Amino acid sequence: MIVAYQFCPHDNDTHMLGDETYRPPRSAGFHDWRFGKDGVAHPATCPTCGRKIDPDFVNPKYKAKRRTWDVGATYDGYVVVSKRFREFCRKYRWEGMIFLPLPADRDFFVLRLSNVVAFDSKRRGTRFEDPCPTCGAFYNVIGANPVYVRGVTEPIKEGFLRSDLEFASGPEQHPLILVGIGTAEELRKQKFQKFDLEAVEA
Ligand SMILES: [Zn+2]
Structure with a gap:
């Protein structure tokens, strides 16, 4: 049974965190570059x-390419x-959709979602690797597809x-986006x- 669709945007060939990167003196087991400049990490990153x-x-300077x-x-x-996408979503009054304005680009928005569905990492066999001692999260979270959700029976x-x-x-790192069956149809x-749009089965 299809319970939802995964909404998969294509890569738009930009970085929200900016174009400036640097090489840290020690990679600490993580990748060998970081967002930021002059040896200082981007303030929005660990x-x-x-x-x-x-x-x-x-990013106050971000413009859609x-x-x-x-x-x-x-x-x-x-x-x-x-x-246009924001107006479409607003028309349907779907809950939990936040459109953050981009200070440098009035025609585009960052989409944030506040309605959450639990991912079944056990069933999927998702791997959580390389815990970070500073932020406490895993650097690698691998294995999202096919998508399995928990607690969704209808x-x-x-x-x-x-x-x-x-x-x-x-x-x-980013969450997956799911849309309802009717919403997928409208899209x-x-x-x-x-x-x-990719079918998510229960
Ligand atoms: Zn970290």
Whole structure:
């Protein structure tokens, strides 16, 4: 039984955390570069492992590069959406959708979701590797697909939700986005650019 669809934005070839990186004197077992400059970690990242630690950070200089895309994902795990996409979502009054303005780009927004669905990491066999002594989280969270959710026995009808877990490595980490069956149908009709929808089965 299909209970939802995974909403997978395409990479939009940008970084929300900016273009400046540096090589730390010791990688501490993590990757050998960090967002930041002059040897100082980007304030929205963990200085040891480079993961994002400030969920509210938005780059005041960020501008969308793919101006015709309605949806895109930055390499560092942000979802950027167009004004047209925001208006569409507002029309349906789906709960828990937050559109953070981009100070340097009035036509695009960062999408945040507050409705959460539990990911079944046990069933999926997700690997949690390389704990960071500074931020206390895992640098590598590997194994998101196929998506298994916990506590969902009936199809989700409407709206957008995010997974409780964030996947990928270091600063790339991001939650998965799920949409209800009806919402997936509406999205397909709109012919928005650029994302895929993949069935999530219970
Ligand atoms: Zn860390």
